[in-house]
Structures are given as C-alpha cells and as structure tokens.
Amino acid sequence: MAKQSSRNQPNPPRSRKQDVRDAKREQARLQAEKQAKQRKQLMIIGGIGALALVVVIALILLNRDDSGSAAPPVVAAPAPLDVPMQGLTLGSPDAPVTVVEYGDYQCPPCGDFARNGFHPLIDEFVATGQVQFHYIPMSFLGDESILAAEAALCANTQGQFWPMHESIFSNQFGRNQGGFSRSRLEQMASKLELDMDAFRSCMDNGDQRGAVSNYAATATQNGVSSTPTFIINNGEPEGWSNYAALRDLINSALGG
Amino acid sequence: MSRRTRDLIAIGLGFLSVAIAAYLTLVHYEEELLVCSVVSGCKTVQSSEYAMVGPAPVALLGLLASLVMLGIAIARPRLPEMRFTTTAVLAGMLLAGLLYLGYLTWLELFVIEAICQWCVAYLIVTLLWFGHEAYDLRAMFVTVDDDFDDA
Numbered sequence: 001m002a003k004q005s006s007r008n009q010p011n012p013p014r015s016r017k018q019d020v021r022d023a024k025r026e027q028a029r030l031q032a033e034k035q036a037k038q039r040k041q042l043m044i045i046g047g048i049g050a051l052a053l054v055v056v057i058a059l060i061l062l063n064r065d066d067s068g069s070a071a072p073p074v075v076a077a078p079a080p081l082d083v084p085m086q087g088l089t090l091g092s093p094d095a096p097v098t099v100v101e102y103g104d105y106q107c108p109p110c111g112d113f114a115r116n117g118f119h120p121l122i123d124e125f126v127a128t129g130q131v132q133f134h135y136i137p138m139s140f141l142g143d144e145s146i147l148a149a150e151a152a153l154c155a156n157t158q159g160q161f162w163p164m165h166e167s168i169f170s171n172q173f174g175r176n177q178g179g180f181s182r183s184r185l186e187q188m189a190s191k192l193e194l195d196m197d198a199f200r201s202c203m204d205n206g207d208q209r210g211a212v213s214n215y216a217a218t219a220t221q222n223g224v225s226s227t228p229t230f231i232i233n234n235g236e237p238e239g240w241s242n243y244a245a246l247r248d249l250i251n252s253a254l255g256g
Numbered sequence: 257m258s259r260r261t262r263d264l265i266a267i268g269l270g271f272l273s274v275a276i277a278a279y280l281t282l283v284h285y286e287e288e289l290l291v292c293s294v295v296s297g298c299k300t301v302q303s304s305e306y307a308m309v310g311p312a313p314v315a316l317l318g319l320l321a322s323l324v325m326l327g328i329a330i331a332r333p334r335l336p337e338m339r340f341t342t343t344a345v346l347a348g349m350l351l352a353g354l355l356y357l358g359y360l361t362w363l364e365l366f367v368i369e370a371i372c373q374w375c376v377a378y379l380i381v382t383l384l385w386f387g388h389e390a391y392d393l394r395a396m397f398v399t400v401d402d403d404f405d406d407a
C-alpha cells in the first residue's frame with residue numbers, strides 16, 4: 001500500500017546538486033566495474049602467460065640432454081676383436097663381400113651402429129670370413145669430430161686403430177661439448193696402454209690432420225652426404241636403421 | 257576485419273600448423289632417419305639428441321599442441337561468451353610454442369649446426385598465429401565493455 005501511495009505521489013523536484021552527485025556515483029560504479037573486468041582480464045592473461053613460461057622451462061629442462069654438465073668419466077673400450085685387423089680394415093681380404101662404413105665419431109646414429117650393429121656384424125660375417133669391413137672417418141660435425149678422428153689415426157700408427165675406434169664410440173658425449181676433448185682422448189689412449197709419448201707427439205704435431213681431411217674429401221667425392229653410410233660391394237649408399245636391415249643387405253650381396 | 261574472418265584465419269593457420277607438425281612427426285619416425293646429414297638439415301635435426309623431450313619426440317608434442325589449438329580455434333566461434341578466455345588460452349599456448357621454438361632454433365643454429373626448413377616454417381606459422389591472437393586479445397581488452405562477456 002505504502003509503495004502504491006508513494007508511486008502515486010509526484011516525485012519531489014531533484015536538485016541539480018543531487019543529479020550531479022548521482023551521475024558521478026553512476027560513473028564511479030561503471031568505472032569500478034570496468035576496472036574489475038580489466039583486473040580479471042589481466043589475471044587471465046598473467047596466469048596463462050605464467051603457465052606458458054613454466055611449460056617452456058619444463059620442456060627445456062627435459063630436452064637439455066647433457067648440455068652444461070661435464071662429460072662423464074671415460075669408460076674402457078669393449079673387449080678386443082678376435083678377427084684379422086689391418087689399419088682401418090677388419091677381416092679377410094678374401095671375403096666375398098666388402099662393407100665400407102663412412103662415419104663421424106660425434107654422429108649419434110654412428111654411435112648407435114657401433115653399440116648395436118658393429119659386434120653382431122663382426123661375429124656373424126667378419127669372423128666367419130664372409131665380409132671384409134672398412135671404416136672411413138668422415139669428420140664433418142665439428143672440431144671434436146676431427147680431433148677424435150686424428151686420435152683414432154694416431155692410435156693406428158701403433159696398430160691400435162680398432163680399440164681406439166671402439167673406445168671413442170663408447171665415450172660419445174653430445175656434440176662439441178668436450179666429449180672428445182684432448183684430455184679425454186688421451187685418457188682413452190692411456191686406458192688402451194698406447195705409447196703415450198708417441199700418441200701425444202702425433203696429436204701435437206697434427207701428423208694425421210691431413211689424412212683426416214683427405215678421408216672427408218674422399219667421402220664427399222664419392223657422393224656420401226650423411227653418416228653412417230654403408231657401401232656394400234661398391235653398390236648404392238645405404239643408411240643405418242637397425243642390424244636386421246643391414247644383415248639383409250649383406251645376405252643379398254652374399255647371394256643368400 | 258570481422259570476427260568471422262578472424263576466426264577463419266585462425267582456423268586456417270591451425271590447419272597449416274597441424275600439417276607441418278604431422279609431416280615433421282612422420283619424418284621423425286621414418287626408419288631411414290638414423291643419419292647425420294651434410295645436406296638435409298631436417299634429418300640431422302630430427303635425429304639429434306635434442307629431438308626428444310623425455311620419451312616423446314618434440315615433433316609429436318608439436319603435433320599434439322597444434323591439434324589442441326586447432327580444436328580451440330574451431331570451438332571458439334560456438335562459445336562467444338568465452339571468447340576472451342579461449343583467445344587468451346590460444347595466445348598463451350602460442351607464446352609457449354614460440355618461446356620453445358626460439359630455444360630449438362638457437363639449438364639448431366649454435367649447437368646442432370643444421371637448420372630444418374620445416375621447423376622454420378612451423379615457427380613462422382606459430383609467429384603469425386600468435387600475432388593474430390594477440391591482436392584479437394588486445395582489441396577485446398581495449399573494448400572491454402562491448403566485447404568482454406565472460407570476465
């Protein structure tokens with residue numbers, strides 16, 4: 001009833017001051033509302049931005065590999081191979097099939113072959129006189145690839161190419177991150193009981209640097225553009241996926 | 257530019273992003289991939305030790321992120337009341353992608369020393385898409401009273 005009667009009564013005239021005050025109040029309310037919305041927007045953007053940053057940092061930490069950390073201690077080379085060795089060649093010269101591997105000591109897939117394909121290949125085909133295996137260092141992945149190849153060739157001057165070759169692949173560590181620093185290569189040579197004076201002199205004088213360059217140039221001239229590349233009986237270049245695939249190729253060359 | 261056009265551009269960039277990420281994922285899983293290549297940057301990059309995040313290939317993570325972002329871009333026109341939030345989420349994901357792709361590009365240039373052209377293409381698409389979403393977000397932020405419905 002009271003409402004009804006108040007509705008029927010004419011509104012008392014509003015003063016100008018009241019109008020201004022109401023307008024200001026409305027403006028302040030709208031302003032506060034707008035600010036609250038903007039604060040909420042900023043919180044959404046800030047929260048999502050912070051989350052994005054956390055995700056990126058987590059991804060980088062998970063992806064970091066061993067960057068920034070020191071190379072692990074040098075591990076000993078695998079057991080010596082029980083097959084004829086001559087320089088960078090393994091196996092009988094009378095073997096019906098030759099397999100040439102072009103490799104870079106820093107290339108992870110070359111390391112994968114060294115760890116998972118090399119010994120089965122030696123046991124199954126080289127030790128049985130069916131394959132003669134050659135390694136050609138194609139050093140294109142940086143200074144440590146060249147240094148590692150020099151170390152392997154310096155070891156070769158002492159008749160120890162293959163133990164050094166295996167030792168280098170066993171100690172792969174990133175790319176140009178100190179895995180094949182001079183001191184680590186010397187530790188590998190020392191573990192193999194090489195004549196260290198001769199080894200250091202060979203490395204210091206760069207006796208094998210020219211040979212390393214020549215091998216790389218030869219590989220390029222032969223059209224090899226990736227490592228590891230396998231040439232079986234002078235055939236087409238073949239890549240590395242797994243030992244079963246390589247064995248099939250060798251068996252084909254053997255006519256099996 | 258109308259909102260519909262902006263949505264269509266975002267969806268187009270999303271499809272492009274998914275296509276490139278799918279190609280990179282396929283390349284990663286190719287058996288022949290196990291090489292260090294003198295000439296083909298993508299194979300070298302994809303077979304490097306930096307191509308994995310834990311057990312998952314980076315390319316696969318990129319593909320999953322692209323699919324999620326494409327899904328959001330497609331759903332956004334149907335959720336007008338959530339436009340600001342969906343756009344902010346997209347911009348955030350794209351920002352994370354950009355930062356991570358920046359890190360990967362730094363790795364390519366200075367650590368792996370090989371450039372994967374498709375990774376660069378993915379970076380460009382992500383950059384364009386982020387610019388697009390950031391512009392959209394800024395427009396909504398400025399006209400807060402008109403467009404901002406869910407905040």
